[in-house]
Amino acid sequence: xxxxxxKLQADKKIFSIYFSAGYPNLNDTVQIIQDLxxxxxxxxxxxxxxxxxxxDGPTIQASSTQALHNGMTTQVLFDQLKDIRKIVSIxxxxxxxxxxxxxxxxxxxxxxxAEIGIDGLIIPDLxxxxxxxxxxxxxxxxxxxxxxxxxxxxxDERIRFIDSVSNGFIYMVSSASVxxxxxxxxxxxxxxxxxxxxxxxKNPQVIGFGINNAExxxxxxxFAKGAIIGSAFVSHLTENGTTKIDEFVxxxx
Amino acid sequence: xxxxxxxxxxxxEFGGAYIPEMLYPNVEELRQQYLxxxxxxxxxxxxxxxxxDYVGRPTxxxxxxxxxxxxxxxxxxxxEDLCHTGAHKVNNTIGQILLAKRLGKNRIIAETGAGxxxxxxxxxxxxxxxxxxxxxxxxxxxRQAPNVARMKMLGAEVRPALSGSRTLKxxxxxAIRDWINNPxxxxxxxxxVVGPHPYPDMVARFQSVISQEIKTQLLEKEGKENPDYVIxxxxxxxxxxxxxxxxxxxxxxxxxxVEAAGLGVDSGESAATSVLGKVGVIHxxxxxxxxxxxxxxxxxxxxSAGLDYPGVGPMHAHLYASGRAQFISITxxxxxxxxxxxxxxxxxxxxxxxxxxxxxxxxxxxxxxDVVVINLSGRGDKDLNxxxxxxxx
Numbered sequence: 065x066x067x068x069x070x071k072l073q074a075d076k077k078i079f080s081i082y083f084s085a086g087y088p089n090l091n092d093t094v095q096i097i098q099d100l101x102x103x104x105x106x107x108x109x110x111x112x113x114x115x116x117x118x119x120d121g122p123t124i125q126a127s128s129t130q131a132l133h134n135g136m137t138t139q140v141l142f143d144q145l146k147d148i149r150k151i152v153s154i155x156x157x158x159x160x161x162x163x164x165x166x167x168x169x170x171x172x173x174x175x176x177x178a179e180i181g182i183d184g185l186i187i188p189d190l191x192x193x194x195x196x197x198x199x200x201x202x203x204x205x206x207x208x209x210x211x212x213x214x215x216x217x218x219x220d221e222r223i224r225f226i227d228s229v230s231n232g233f234i235y236m237v238s239s240a241s242v243x244x245x246x247x248x249x250x251x252x253x254x255x256x257x258x259x260x261x262x263x264x265x266k267n268p269q270v271i272g273f274g275i276n277n278a279e280x281x282x283x284x285x286x287f288a289k290g291a292i293i294g295s296a297f298v299s300h301l302t303e304n305g306t307t308k309i310d311e312f313v314x315x316x317x
Numbered sequence: 318x319x320x321x322x323x324x325x326x327x328x329x330e331f332g333g334a335y336i337p338e339m340l341y342p343n344v345e346e347l348r349q350q351y352l353x354x355x356x357x358x359x360x361x362x363x364x365x366x367x368x369x370d371y372v373g374r375p376t377x378x379x380x381x382x383x384x385x386x387x388x389x390x391x392x393x394x395x396x397e398d399l400c401h402t403g404a405h406k407v408n409n410t411i412g413q414i415l416l417a418k419r420l421g422k423n424r425i426i427a428e429t430g431a432g433x434x435x436x437x438x439x440x441x442x443x444x445x446x447x448x449x450x451x452x453x454x455x456x457x458x459x460r461q462a463p464n465v466a467r468m469k470m471l472g473a474e475v476r477p478a479l480s481g482s483r484t485l486k487x488x489x490x491x492a493i494r495d496w497i498n499n500p501x502x503x504x505x506x507x508x509x510v511v512g513p514h515p516y517p518d519m520v521a522r523f524q525s526v527i528s529q530e531i532k533t534q535l536l537e538k539e540g541k542e543n544p545d546y547v548i549x550x551x552x553x554x555x556x557x558x559x560x561x562x563x564x565x566x567x568x569x570x571x572x573x574x575v576e577a578a579g580l581g582v583d584s585g586e587s588a589a590t591s592v593l594g595k596v597g598v599i600h601x602x603x604x605x606x607x608x609x610x611x612x613x614x615x616x617x618x619x620x621s622a623g624l625d626y627p628g629v630g631p632m633h634a635h636l637y638a639s640g641r642a643q644f645i646s647i648t649x650x651x652x653x654x655x656x657x658x659x660x661x662x663x664x665x666x667x668x669x670x671x672x673x674x675x676x677x678x679x680x681x682x683x684x685x686x687d688v689v690v691i692n693l694s695g696r697g698d699k700d701l702n703x704x705x706x707x708x709x710x
Contacts, residue, residue: 167611
C-alpha cells in the first residue's frame with residue numbers, strides 16, 4: 065500500500081510541511097526532510113521550483129527563484145533524493161508545476177518517482193479533467209497518487225468528480241488566495257470546512273494555504289484529516305537556515 | 318484541417334486550459350458564456366457602435382503607392398494605427414469590457430508589457446466607469462513612462478510586478494494571482510491571444526474585425542475579397558490573429574507571421590519563439606514556448622516591448638506546426654530601418670512592432686499582380702524615445 069494511504073488510515077491528524085527543494089542552499093533538501101521526520105512531521109511536500117509559479121505568493125516564489133539560482137533542476141532533485149528511502153519513511157510528495165514535468169516527460173517523471181519512493185504528486189496547473197483524460201493511466205501504472213485542489217468556489221458537483229478521480233487525499237485550499245496571503249480563519253472558512261466535512265467524501269481532506277501557527281493548525285484539523293504549512297515554514301528557513309527546525313515543529317504540535 | 322479552435326479549446330495539439338483549480342470557476346463561467354453573450358444582438362449592436370464611433374472603424378485599407386512601385390507589387394496597409402489609443406489593442410478591450418459588464422463584474426484587471434494594452438484597458442474602464450488595475454513589470458514601468466502616465470490620467474492604478482524578471486510574463490503572473498485572490502467581483506482582460514481557453518479564441522474573434530474589413534475593402538478596390546498575402550507581426554499574436562482570422566480556411570491566401578529576432582535568432586537575445594521554442598505550458602495554455610531544457614521559462618528579448626513574449630498564442634503555434642503560416646524572423650535593426658523608411662516613403666511612423674512586418678518585403682519575392690496586405694498594427698508615437706536614441710535624432 066502507498067505510504068500516503070497508510071498514513072491516512074492511522075487514527076491521528078496529519079501534520080504536513082511544504083518547502084522548496086534546493087532552498088536556502090542547493091544541498092539542504094535531504095537534511096530538511098530528515099529533520100522534519102525526526103521532529104514528528106507526518107508528510108512532506110517537496111517543492112520542485114518553477115520560474116513562473118502562478119498559484120504561489122511572494123514567499124514561496126522567492127524561495128523558488130532562489131532555488132533555481134542555486135542550481136536546482138528536476139534531475140538534481142532526483143539525484144539528491146535517490147537514497148532517501150534508506151533514511152526516511154514518512155510519505156513524500158513532490159509539488160510542482162506542469163511544464164518542468166512535461167519537459168522531463170510525464171511518464172519518465174512518474175517512473176523516476178516510483179524508483180526513488182516518492183508517493184504522490186501535486187500539480188496545481190494540471191486540471192483534473194486533463195489528468196483523467198490523458199495521464200491517469202500513467203500515474204496508476206507507477207502507483208503514484210495525484211492530489212487535486214479544491215477551493216471555496218469549487219462546486220459540489222466538481223468536488224464529487226475530483227473525489228471520484230482521487231485515490232489519496234483532497235487538498236483543500238482554505239480560501240480564495242495564493243499561498244501565504246492569509247492569516248487566521250474566520251467564520252466563512254469554518255463554514256466551508258464544515259460544508260466539505262459534511263459531504264462525506266471517500267478521500268480524506270488536508271487543508272492548506274493560510275495555516276501558519278498552532279491555532280490555525282488546530283482550527284483546520286478540527287474539520288479535516290490534516291493540515292499543510294508552507295509559506296510559514298519557508299519564512300522560517302529564510303530566517304534560520306536549517307537550524308531550529310525542531311523548534312518550528314514543536315511550536316505547531 | 319481546421320485552423321479554428323475545437324470544442325475542447327485546442328488548435329491541433331495546442332491550447333487548452335492548464336489552470337489552477339482556484340481559477341476554474343471564473344474560466345469555466347467565461348467558457349460557458351462568451352459565445353452566448355457575444356452572439357446576442359444587443360451585444361453586437363453595442364460593440365459595433367463603439368468600434369465605429371469611439372474607435373474610429375472601419376480603419377482604412379490604404380494602397381501604398383510608393384512602396385508598391387519600389388517593390389513591384391501591390392501593397393496595401395491596414396491602418397490599425399489609426400484606431401483610438403494608437404493600436405489594434407482597443408478592439409479587444411471594447412469587446413471584453415462589454416462582456417465583463419454583462420457578467421456583472423465591476424473590478425477590471427489587466428497585464429501590460431509596453432503599456433499599449435494597459436492604456437487600451439484603462440481607456441475602456443474610464444468609458445464604462447469601472448475600477449481598473451493594471452499590472453506592469455517594474456522594469457517596463459521605467460522603460461515606458463509615457464504610457465504609465467496615460468494610464469494614470471485615465472484613472473487606472475498601475476501596480477508594479479516585482480517578481481521574477483519584472484517584465485510582461487511576470488505582470489501576467491501577477492494579474493492571474495490577483496484573479497485568484499479576487500474570484501467573485503473581478504474580470505481579467507487579457508491583451509493577446511494567449512492564456513487559457515476561451516481567451517485565445519475570444520480575443521481572436523474580437524480582433525477578427527480587421528480581416529472582415531480587409532475583405533470588404535479589397536472587394537471594393539481589387540474586385541476580390543482575398544489578398545495573395547497577409548502579413549503581420551506576432552508577439553503573443555493578437556493583431557496577427559485578427560488579420561488572418563477570416564482567411565484561415567482560404568488556403569490560397571498566404572499567411573506570413575513575423576517574429577522578432579532581436580539581435581539575431583542565435584544571439585541569445587531574441588524573441589523568435591517558432592525557432593527557439595518547444596511545446597510547453599505558459600499562462601494556462603499549451604503552446605510553443607521559449608524555455609530551458611529543464612522547463613523553466615526564459616526571458617525573451619526584442620527592441621520592441623510588444624514582441625518580447627516567451628510564447629505565442631496557441632492558434633499561431635498550430636499555424637506554424639501545420640505549415641499553414643510561414644514564419645519569418647526580423648532583427649531589431651531591420652525593423653528600426655523600416656520604421657525610418659515607412660516614415661520617409663509613406664509619411665507614416667509605425668510602431669516598432671509593426672515595422673517588423675514590413676521587413677518581409679526585403680525577404681520575399683512578390684509578383685507584380687500579387688495583392689499584399691500588411692497589418693500596420695500601431696503607430697510609433699510610443700516609440701519615439703527608442704527611435705531618438707537609435708538614430709540619434
